[in-house]
Amino acid sequence: MNGAEKKARFIAPDTLIGKRIPKMDAPEKASGKTRYIHDIDLPGQLYGKILRSTRVHALIKSIDTAAARALPGVHAVITAADIVNQRPIGVAKDHFPLKTDKVRSLRDEVAAVAAESEQIALEALKLIRVEYEDLPILTDPAEALKPGATLIHPEPRQPGGQDALKPSGPVAFTGKPDNVAMRFDYCHGDVVQAEAESDVVVEDTFKLHYVTHCCMGVSGMIADFDSSGNLIMYSNTQVPFLHKREFAEYLNMDPARIRIIQPAIGGGFGSKLDIYPFEVICVFLAQAAKRPVKLVFTREEEFISSPTRQPVLLTLRSGCKKDGTLTFRVVNTLHDNGAYTSWGATTPFVMMQTFSSLYRVPHCDYHTTAVYTNNPYAGSFRGYGNLQATFAVEAHMDKLAEAIGMDALDFRLKNAQAQGEVTGQGMEFDSCGFKECLDTAAERSDFRRKFAENLKNRNSSDPIKHGVGIASMLHVGGGAKIYPSDGCGTILKLDDFGQVTLITGASEIGQGSETVLSQLVCEELGLPMSALTVVNNDTAITPWDVGVHASRTTFIAGNSALGAARLAKAKVLAAAARKFECPASDLDLRGGHVIKAASGEALIDLPRLMRNLHFSDKAELVMTTFYYEPPSSYQDKRYKGNVSAAYAWASQVVEVEVDTETGIVKMTRITAAHDVGRVLNRLGIEGQIEGGVVMGQGYALTESLIIENGVTRNPNFRDYKLVTAPEIPEIDITFIETMDGEGPQGAKGVGEAPAICVAAATANAIYNATGVRIYGLPFTPERVYRALHGKGEKLVPLTAKAA
Amino acid sequence: MSLKHDIEFTLNGVRRQASVRVDMSALDMLRDVVGLTGTKYGCGEGECGACTILVDGKSLNSCLLFAVDCNGRNIVTIEGLAADAKADALRAAFVEYGAVQCGYCTPGMVVQASHLLATHPQADADAIKRGIEGNLCRCTGYKKIVEAIASVNAADKQGARP
Numbered sequence: 001m002n003g004a005e006k007k008a009r010f011i012a013p014d015t016l017i018g019k020r021i022p023k024m025d026a027p028e029k030a031s032g033k034t035r036y037i038h039d040i041d042l043p044g045q046l047y048g049k050i051l052r053s054t055r056v057h058a059l060i061k062s063i064d065t066a067a068a069r070a071l072p073g074v075h076a077v078i079t080a081a082d083i084v085n086q087r088p089i090g091v092a093k094d095h096f097p098l099k100t101d102k103v104r105s106l107r108d109e110v111a112a113v114a115a116e117s118e119q120i121a122l123e124a125l126k127l128i129r130v131e132y133e134d135l136p137i138l139t140d141p142a143e144a145l146k147p148g149a150t151l152i153h154p155e156p157r158q159p160g161g162q163d164a165l166k167p168s169g170p171v172a173f174t175g176k177p178d179n180v181a182m183r184f185d186y187c188h189g190d191v192v193q194a195e196a197e198s199d200v201v202v203e204d205t206f207k208l209h210y211v212t213h214c215c216m217g218v219s220g221m222i223a224d225f226d227s228s229g230n231l232i233m234y235s236n237t238q239v240p241f242l243h244k245r246e247f248a249e250y251l252n253m254d255p256a257r258i259r260i261i262q263p264a265i266g267g268g269f270g271s272k273l274d275i276y277p278f279e280v281i282c283v284f285l286a287q288a289a290k291r292p293v294k295l296v297f298t299r300e301e302e303f304i305s306s307p308t309r310q311p312v313l314l315t316l317r318s319g320c321k322k323d324g325t326l327t328f329r330v331v332n333t334l335h336d337n338g339a340y341t342s343w344g345a346t347t348p349f350v351m352m353q354t355f356s357s358l359y360r361v362p363h364c365d366y367h368t369t370a371v372y373t374n375n376p377y378a379g380s381f382r383g384y385g386n387l388q389a390t391f392a393v394e395a396h397m398d399k400l401a402e403a404i405g406m407d408a409l410d411f412r413l414k415n416a417q418a419q420g421e422v423t424g425q426g427m428e429f430d431s432c433g434f435k436e437c438l439d440t441a442a443e444r445s446d447f448r449r450k451f452a453e454n455l456k457n458r459n460s461s462d463p464i465k466h467g468v469g470i471a472s473m474l475h476v477g478g479g480a481k482i483y484p485s486d487g488c489g490t491i492l493k494l495d496d497f498g499q500v501t502l503i504t505g506a507s508e509i510g511q512g513s514e515t516v517l518s519q520l521v522c523e524e525l526g527l528p529m530s531a532l533t534v535v536n537n538d539t540a541i542t543p544w545d546v547g548v549h550a551s552r553t554t555f556i557a558g559n560s561a562l563g564a565a566r567l568a569k570a571k572v573l574a575a576a577a578r579k580f581e582c583p584a585s586d587l588d589l590r591g592g593h594v595i596k597a598a599s600g601e602a603l604i605d606l607p608r609l610m611r612n613l614h615f616s617d618k619a620e621l622v623m624t625t626f627y628y629e630p631p632s633s634y635q636d637k638r639y640k641g642n643v644s645a646a647y648a649w650a651s652q653v654v655e656v657e658v659d660t661e662t663g664i665v666k667m668t669r670i671t672a673a674h675d676v677g678r679v680l681n682r683l684g685i686e687g688q689i690e691g692g693v694v695m696g697q698g699y700a701l702t703e704s705l706i707i708e709n710g711v712t713r714n715p716n717f718r719d720y721k722l723v724t725a726p727e728i729p730e731i732d733i734t735f736i737e738t739m740d741g742e743g744p745q746g747a748k749g750v751g752e753a754p755a756i757c758v759a760a761a762t763a764n765a766i767y768n769a770t771g772v773r774i775y776g777l778p779f780t781p782e783r784v785y786r787a788l789h790g791k792g793e794k795l796v797p798l799t800a801k802a803a
Numbered sequence: 804m805s806l807k808h809d810i811e812f813t814l815n816g817v818r819r820q821a822s823v824r825v826d827m828s829a830l831d832m833l834r835d836v837v838g839l840t841g842t843k844y845g846c847g848e849g850e851c852g853a854c855t856i857l858v859d860g861k862s863l864n865s866c867l868l869f870a871v872d873c874n875g876r877n878i879v880t881i882e883g884l885a886a887d888a889k890a891d892a893l894r895a896a897f898v899e900y901g902a903v904q905c906g907y908c909t910p911g912m913v914v915q916a917s918h919l920l921a922t923h924p925q926a927d928a929d930a931i932k933r934g935i936e937g938n939l940c941r942c943t944g945y946k947k948i949v950e951a952i953a954s955v956n957a958a959d960k961q962g963a964r965p
Binding site for chain 1: 804834839841843844845846847848850851853880881882885893894897898899900901902903904905906907908909910913922931932933934935936937938939940941942943945946947948949965
């Protein structure tokens with residue numbers, strides 16, 4: 001080449017890390033061109049609809065589908081009786097998609113129809129006659145625990161292991177002797193001794209309510225069998241590879257014959273982590289009708305039949321010494337499991353971490369009983385139990401500090417975890433910016449001054465009281481070792497135009513994963529973002545990933561993408577080294593070129609080098625694969641272990657105005673300091689924090705799914721109040737960059753973190769403003785007004801025995 | 804089974820006819836009869852704004868409008884805003900300011916914002932917040948949406964100066 005005669009070109013170092021990178025899928029979404037599940041139709045497609053129970057708890061005496069089957073345009077009507085070998089689904093395998101002999105909650109699926117149109121399917125549902133015989137309703141978990149309570153899952157198991165009611169099929173229900181779905185018991189240290197040595201002990205009972213995800217895109221899927229009998233599912237799941245495996249087991253199919261395609265997802269937030277009846281029913285309908293079937297919820301259905309955040313009744317007993325050293329915590333919780341077991345029952349995995357390890361607690365006892373009732377069942381939801389646990393812990397941090405006359409911030413700083421600590425539960429904090437988070441949030445909000453000033457003004461004549469409260473959180477930030485693998489695979493392809501295709505197992509659910517993964521790859525390969533194409537939505541193409549949950553995608557999929565990019569870079573530089581007859585270590589990639597590392601002089605542009613490789617005798621295409629498995633471990637049987645490769649920290653200060661005459665609480669400002677390891681995409685991470693904060697605001701102030709006697713009373717946006725634009729507080733965000741040694745470019749997970757401590761800090765702010773502490777959520781005007789007038793809800797403490 | 808009605812209207816600048824059930828919403832007509840899926844179903848009760856369209860220059864929840872009532876009217880959907888320079892600036896601002904996450908509410912939000920800027924060119928941040936009060940977003944916390952809309956307004960004001 002005659003490059004030597006040309007003027008040498010130098011490329012200055014640049015970085016994409018920490019920049020404001022627009023989301024790659026945003027232009028399509030903002031133009032209305034993105035196709036969600038609702039926007040996809042297959043040729044020959046039928047429409048599925050589900051008939052749900054009209055009773056909260058009842059025996060199904062008979063189902064008459066004859067008239068529905070006779071309706072023109074109806075292709076299939078199915079009930080449990082039509083499905084050979086229907087199997088149970090869910091975390092505890094206690095849930096038949098189509099109910100056999102009994103309904104246990106109002107959401108229960110009794111029959112389903114596939115028809116030429118949605119209208120015909122709905123007409124057909126009206127023609128199905130179901131005869132019920134009511135059973136006693138259990139909607140209070142404490143009642144459900146009492147001896148002699150009606151059993152929700154009493155079905156006896158036959159000696160041969162079959163269900164007595166369906167001898168031909170596998171067993172759904174183990175014939176439980178009581179209504180206990182799950183128990184969790186954890187301890188470290190000796191709480192009895194520690195309590196004896198405490199100067200101050202406080203105990204309170206907290207009641208956390210039902211809220212639900214409210215994804216703007218309602219649930220839906222399309223099931224299609226190809227001519228060879230392979231199943232193709234167009235699905236919104238957050239866990240495509242786990243889903244594929246579950247469906248394979250469920251349908252007794254070779255997993256290789258199941259393909260899951262994920263169209264754009266209209267919000268997840270944890271709602272799409274489990275397998276749900278509607279998904280199995282959609283497959284049943286496609287089998288029965290021998291046509292593709294699309295099944296999409298109405299908003300009302302979404303409210304009624306989607307899982308909720310776990311409601312919790314919780315008694316916390318905590319102690320400290322006069323010098324401010326925390327001594328112990330004893331926690332008893334009662335989880336309302338609802339009628340079936342989904343991920344909500346397992347939130348203690350996360351909750352106990354907050355009790356045992358957010359602050360240094362030398363002695364800790366934790367007990368949960370999850371109890372079956374006839375209420376809606378609880379699933380996983382952003383924060384996964386941590387909102388509930390943090391609400392209690394941070395109330396006690398304020399109460400203990402006040403009891404010993406110590407400043408609320410100093411008390412927290414004294415007990416805050418620091419880098420290098422290993423907690424009683426076995427969590428190892430390799431990076432920890434907790435104290436920096438506390439200091440930063442306090443300083444930027446002028447916490448100490450406002451706190452003292454508000455105390456002085458409590459008894460002023462102004463009915464509007466100002467309050468400021470602080471709360472902090474600890475959450476997994478480097479994956480969570482729940483499954484045998486917590487890893488993610490990447491395939492990277494460089495083509496002869498220097499274009500890169502990143503094929504990742506990690507799903508995009510709106511959080512911006514495809515952009516941040518592309519950014520990591522581009523940074524490594526010295527390419528602009530425009531050089532990247534991402535494939536992330538088809539199990540037939542993408543490598544395995546455990547799913548979008550536990551704030552894991554940036555960390556796990558990021559490390560995986562980075563690993564593949566590093567391999568690709570090594571291959572490219574090795575080829576360039578041969579070409580330019582120099583050591584590869586003298587070369588680097590920058591601005592789409594191979595450069596001399598020392599001077600930045602451009603040697604060749606990447607597309608040209610790639611084509612050279614292509615056309616040379618020793619042709620080599622650059623394709624790499626990488627699988628990343630984080631260095632974390634399972635919890636042992638006592639729930640101890642370092643489950644995450646990194647941990648995220650945050651402190652948030654909430655400022656409120658409380659109108660003591662109306663009970664209206666206005667959130668005016670949130671100052672958030674988050675230890676995120678390192679900021680990768682500043683635009684994306686701000687969006688995560690802001691969105692999480694406002695979701696936390698909804699949990700604290702407005703959102704409540706009202707369940708009365710098992711009936712969801714407000715299944716619509718008119719009565720279930722999401723926060724709207726005029727209500728949002730001013731939001732001030734500071735990122736604490738602790739540069740985690742294991743994180744991709746030093747980053748840690750952040751997805752769940754911002755929602756976790758808002759309600760806890762708000763409770764503390766209301767107390768600062770009024771001197772009244774409220775133990776239940778949300779802080780609606782009614783609840784606050786009652787509490788201010790001494791008429792707050794009296795909660796009965798849970799004892800270890802009761803729980 | 805149900806009665807049908809023939810209607811004629813202008814959709815995104817093009818005169819067209821449709822035969823629609825009398826109980827059909829404008830939303831269902833746009834999505835299922837016309838095949839434009841940019842307008843989204845979020846609640847079907849006029850509470851979320853995902854289905855916002857412009858009818859004779861007014862922004863409406865298309866789920867609450869009967870398809871037959873589109874007869875003789877001028878309808879603009881998110882797809883029709885493709886030719887509109889102001890809407891183009893809005894779309895670009897939504898991208899640049901990070902106002903899009905899952906994106907499901909975004910088309911309705913962009914339609915509402917374009918209507919807001921057309922009718923209230925002086926809108927400040929508080930007025931913008933009130934202007935999108937009827938559009939729910941579960942992902943972003945609204946802040947970046949407000950910033951995006953405000954940026955277009957600010958650019959307009961600057962551009963208007965001599």
